Amino acid sequence: MTTFTVSVKRELKHLQQDKGDLFLCLGMMPLLCIFIWWIFSAGQPDSLPVALVDNDQTMTSRQLSRLADAAPGISLTKKYINSSTAIDALRTRDIYAVLVIPKGFENEVLTGSPAKVVLQLNSQYSTYSSTIERHLTGAILTVGAGIGIERLKMQGIFIDEGLSIAVPINVNATPLFNEGPSYEVFLAATLIPALFQVLAMILVVSAIGRELRDGTAAKWLIAANRSLFKALIAKVLPYFIVLNFYALLFILFFQQLVPESYSGNSLITWLTIVLMNSTAMTIGIMIVAATRNFRMGLSLAGFYSAPAFAYSGQAFPLVSMPDAAQYWASILPLTHWLKVYNQLWVGGAPLNVVIQPVLIMLAMLIVSSVVAFWLLSSFAFKPRSWGAR
Known part of the structure; x- marks a missing residue:
């Protein structure tokens, strides 16, 4: 040996x-x-809780909330009736963001005025907030583009032409290496x-x-x-x-x-x-x-x-x-x-x-x-x- x-x-x-x-x-x-x-x-964050405060309570605001709720990785909850209670829940980490639809939102959309929604994020948790912002922004922009195209169709502009007018600049983002x-x-x-x-x-x-x-x-x-x-x-x-x-x-x-x-x-x-x-x-x-x-x-x-x-x-x-x-x-x-x-x-x-x-x-x-x-x-x-x- x-x-x-x-x-x-x-x-x-x-x-x-x-x-x-x-x-x-x-x-x-x-x-x-x-x-x-x-x-x-899990691969990606899923079912991140987001509070919806709908101060408008109209068909347009409900359409926006439906699309936001359908966004991947987000779980939209409607139990908060005002912003103050939602912010309290944000502090206690019951939720990680608050989506506020202001009163008069539908009226601004229908009259052609710039309509705004407010997304409040807990930036202490960057992964949470960036994921929520990405998904909700995509959903909101989809609603906005749809409304803009409907307006142009009412003016007699075809949908393809309307899309190019409503969204004149597109970003072709191509993820490479871990595309998920x-x-x-x-x-x-x-x-x-x-x-x-x-x-x-x-x-x-x-x-x-x-x-x-x-x-x-x-x-x-x-x-x-x-x-x-x-x-x-x-x-x-x-x-x-x-x-x-x-x-x-x-x-x-x-x-x-x-x-x-x-x-x-x-x-x-x-x-x-x-x-x-x-x-x-x-x-x-x-x-x-x-x-x-x-x-x-x-x-x-x-x-x-x-x-x-x-x-x-x-x-x-x-x-x-x-x-x-x-x-x-x-x-x-x-x-x-x-x-x-x-x-x-x-x-x-x-x-x-x-x-x-x-x-x-x-x-x-x-x-x-x-x-x-x-x-x-x-x-x-x-x-x-x-x-x-």
């Missing part, structure tokens, strides 16, 4: 005995992935790799940190015949295999779930996420080697990796962030992998487009590996570095 095999078996024996670490390695990731996917499985848009593709499929990065770091920090905490670092090195390289590879190999197996399942699941949204090469995408996980692991090793403290290593790994999604540019444009935030984002493997995700897997761009983020992750992997190896070999196997909890 080779020394490498002995080292691997030593780590597997620990996992067999420590049910907490075993669950962290095998059970935590699929549970978290399923939970995140379940949250966004689906929040499964936008958020679920990008938050899960963020979890991979967090777990990759936590697993290796825990695995190496406990050797230092328990004072067993010397035994760990002896099991590998005093070869630090073999000891490190054997230590992280079980976690590397498990994590990247889950990454493969993630790729296959989303490719089958929404195939129309993924036009890039799935195999290359998986290989890049393997690179991201490997980079996160070596950064985790570097952190625990630098601190030589189990608790401090876990804290720093969490501080570094947990908020990574917020800085990645996926939810908020990276170019709009302050320079300091952009610099922080640049040292996170997730930031560069998400470029691969958006450009290669979703966008279907050729491989040469994502060479830069791949090379950056590779450079981070090499640098962190060299620094981690030097720190471990220089300090980690001295008794004064052991016992810190």
Whole structure:
């Protein structure tokens, strides 16, 4: 039996005995992935409650409310009789918007005067408000265009000509890459790799940190015949295999779930996420080697990796962030992998487009590996570095 095999078996024996670490390695990731996917499985926000305050109570206002109620993603409720009660409901989050049809609305429409409705939105919740505004604006414009065309027909203008007069400028908006848009593709499929990065770091920090905490670092090195390289590879190999197996399942699941949204090469995408996980692991090793403290290593790994999604540019444009935030984002493997995700897997761009983020992750992997190896070999196997909890 080779020394490498002995080292691997030593780590597997620990996992067999420590049910907490075993669950962290095998059970935590699929549970978290399923939970995140379940949250966004609807794809798009649905049945967002909107209050209707109809102060006009006419045939035209009822027509407008019917079309607004038919708008996708909106559930129109008419139980609020005035704006003040509706605003109170907006504050308590019983609703997320108020559509007010003012008194005299039909009269303004019939006399040709500019008619206005009021849409009050709770902008604290940008996803809610933007979705409601998009759907309700479309419904209201449809009603307005219909009324305008009816007026022109009364003047003897044909419908095609009337349409061009009523709406002289059209915007041909063509959604590309996640046309839905689906929040499964936008958020679920990008938050899960963020979890991979967090777990990759936590697993290796825990695995190496406990050797230092328990004072067993010397035994760990002896099991590998005093070869630090073999000891490190054997230590992280079980976690590397498990994590990247889950990454493969993630790729296959989303490719089958929404195939129309993924036009890039799935195999290359998986290989890049393997690179991201490997980079996160070596950064985790570097952190625990630098601190030589189990608790401090876990804290720093969490501080570094947990908020990574917020800085990645996926939810908020990276170019709009302050320079300091952009610099922080640049040292996170997730930031560069998400470029691969958006450009290669979703966008279907050729491989040469994502060479830069791949090379950056590779450079981070090499640098962190060299620094981690030097720190471990220089300090980690001295008794004064052991016992810190």
